[in-house]
Amino acid sequence: MAIDLTHLEAAIRSAVPVAHLEIEDQSSGCGESYAILLVSEAFQGKTTLARHRMVNELLKNEIAQMHAFSQKTFTPAQYQDFLAKKA
Known part of the structure; x- marks a missing residue:
């Protein structure tokens, strides 16, 4: 059974405090x-x-219904560094 993007977003936002979130449906x-x-x-x-283990555990029911799942996880400071390197 496929996972809806809005369901995935809600599951993430209810599990951890989100400073920034990007979700890409690659299917x-x-x-x-x-x-x-x-x-x-x-x-x-x-x-x-x-x-990654933390996210996998929080989303284990959703991930079990997917073919593939990848993640990048950052603290806010690390994300700012990541953005600066991309610029």
Whole structure:
């Protein structure tokens, strides 16, 4: 069963404080492959692996219904550095 983008966004926003969130449906609209970029203070002091495990646990029911799921997770300060490098 495909996951609706609005459902995925609501699940993320209800689980962690979100400073910035981008969700990309990479499955041409069928809802089976998503990539997210998530910025949250909740990631402060956590390694990338710990952040990804945290998100995977929070979204385990949604991820189980997808074919593919990828994520980038940042603290607000790291996201500002990420944006500066892209510019």
